[in-house]
Amino acid sequence: MRWMAVLVVVDGMGDRPLAELDGATPLERAETPNMDSMAEEGVTGIVDVVSPGVPPGSDTAHLALFGFDPYGDYTGRGAFEALGAGLDVGKGDVAFRGNFATVDDGVVVDRRAGRVFERAWELADELDGTSPPGFPDVEVSVKHSTQHRCAVVLRGPRLSRAVTDVDPHEEGREIREARAADGTDEAERTAAAVNSLVSTWREILVDSPVNDERADRGRPPVNTLLLRGAGVLPELPTVDERFGVGGKFVSPVALYGGLALAAGMDPVPLDEEVREMDDLSQVEAIGGAALGAVDAGFLFVHFKGADNASHDGLVGRKVEVIEAVDSVVGELREESRAHLAVTADHSSPCSVGGHSGDPVPIVIDGPGTRPDDVDRFGERACAGGGLHRLRGRDVLYELMDLEGRVSLHGG
């Protein structure tokens, strides 16, 4: 076994004290012998992934944790989604997230068209390759990702990511026209192309045999693909270019995979069904894949379940997911010789049901760390740790410096 660096991100793990846990957070309540042992032997702290008090998006959080500037290096979410879904995203391409949805008389009545999908990939295939009428030089790719979700890429000259969403983000509202978000001709042209595309897609979807079958089953028709999150791919150096070592990632979620690909990491293969597993089984499957990749120089492992539980306010479930992650962390410590960091991409307090701007705990162990007095992994314990309060973009540098892989700044 060689030495390696491992970054474990537990999505939405950070939380706030909960009355129903007698003032503990889910992480503080969880039995986490392995992460506690890391805290005892290593060094701890808290992290403002984006900026104090600012709730990170899932994309900006990971950009930061990969060592980039979550403001300056951020160029929209769509391109990461598309890359993660397996679409090719080139320089100048503009990518979007899409939802199959139900529109009635111009009003979005169901943003997820009932959430139940058997043949979504067929619908995506029907839309794939359509050029928007009036824009023969714009090529369009559409790919289904999970459930009602798609990724869309527009390729052609003079396109811009400065276009507003077609998705009104709330049911009962009118579907929107894409508009130029800045005064450039490119943005005007891209907005017009998107609007042309959305109209054409509607005609295709209405005639789709998939909708006939849905009608037979009493499901709402899929008659639009709501676009949002226009983005282009930022030009980021690879892990190898920055640290002189290859990077791999394990994530069943397209977005995180896309972010890791954009940051120059290679995917560890995962079975397709891992995407749709329940949260606890998924933790185990991800752990298995991670354990098979301890030959990488750098490994990023993303666990999604704790965030799902937070969004649904399921405190007990969040505790269980964290405990399952802790077991995987224990195995990773046993099976690798690693500088290992465990943290979260953001807090997702169960009382909030979404991302918050609270800092997240971090622990790093392995040779060369300067152990502090903290012997428990939790939001408040780690606030007393030797790392103090870091920014998200510092995390990878802290970890890689322990491996001797960060270049001197200056001479």
Added chain:
Amino acid sequence: MRWMAVLVVVDGMGDRPLAELDGATPLERAETPNMDSMAEEGVTGIVDVVSPGVPPGSDTAHLALFGFDPYGDYTGRGAFEALGAGLDVGKGDVAFRGNFATVDDGVVVDRRAGRVFERAWELADELDGTSPPGFPDVEVSVKHSTQHRCAVVLRGPRLSRAVTDVDPHEEGREIREARAADGTDEAERTAAAVNSLVSTWREILVDSPVNDERADRGRPPVNTLLLRGAGVLPELPTVDERFGVGGKFVSPVALYGGLALAAGMDPVPLDEEVREMDDLSQVEAIGGAALGAVDAGFLFVHFKGADNASHDGLVGRKVEVIEAVDSVVGELREESRAHLAVTADHSSPCSVGGHSGDPVPIVIDGPGTRPDDVDRFGERACAGGGLHRLRGRDVLYELMDLEGRVSLHGG
């Protein structure tokens, strides 16, 4: 005695826990009654001199500790070296570090030409004042600094610091041609001037009587001056302009002297032989000079020895140097009425043998500080201190503010 501010920088003092010291760092192991007393009476913390996890260069570290931006204000190392070696560096001048070296058939076989030099200043004099053939408007100054080291300044119209090193940085490799590091005409012209100069120098060196004598003694010939670290002088305000008080510095090393000069401090005279002293004697000599300068408003004192010991992995020696510095700190406290800060420019773990990105400890004492519970000066003890985790560029402001010398920002 007036009140004054003193910044003591112990080069490379920060370290990591070492098994051979039962898990202590050299600083933690050293007997440092004076710095411990400062910790007890003053306030402590840790400092990311450049940025968390990023190993500072010697130059960027001092820029930051002098209150500047180690990224935005950094314009290459050469100009600081040249200034510190006693060369005049004006606006538009491009300066380099140079090594007398031995090249055989285009390959650098010894980057230090055997390290043994009696008449290096004569060689430098022979090269001084040569104009590069083809560039009659470029004036060249060469000055010997220590051992095999020189500083070189190019003066003339349309020069740029965007040129790559002639020095291959490793023995057994071919000497390089300087190349333009950006697409400008100025960079192309400077690279061509450098290459012309290096060829001419080679002819001069080959014919030098110094080499005849070296041959007689069986020493490798000095047949090139390898250039690296092109830099121009940044325009920095003086200590007086920023804080309304004169600044002085004590350092036997050209680089740190050059940085202090660039930041508008005046040198405290040091005997020439202090440069070549062994590390412990040098600490004492520097201490003596510093004690003679306690009439300055601001005094910067640099001790080099701990870093030398770290690079050579000499743990016991590092402990001794730190203990010697501690004695000087004790005398400085006795002989001055000072707000005194002691810190390092970077960590140099003995286990790494070079700079690392670990934070360094800091202690500041004197009236007005807010004492914390820390009563021991060390990497981990200071991590629990009242200053928390600072950036390098904050240090001088913290210190000067205790003297009431930092201007209000805003109104």
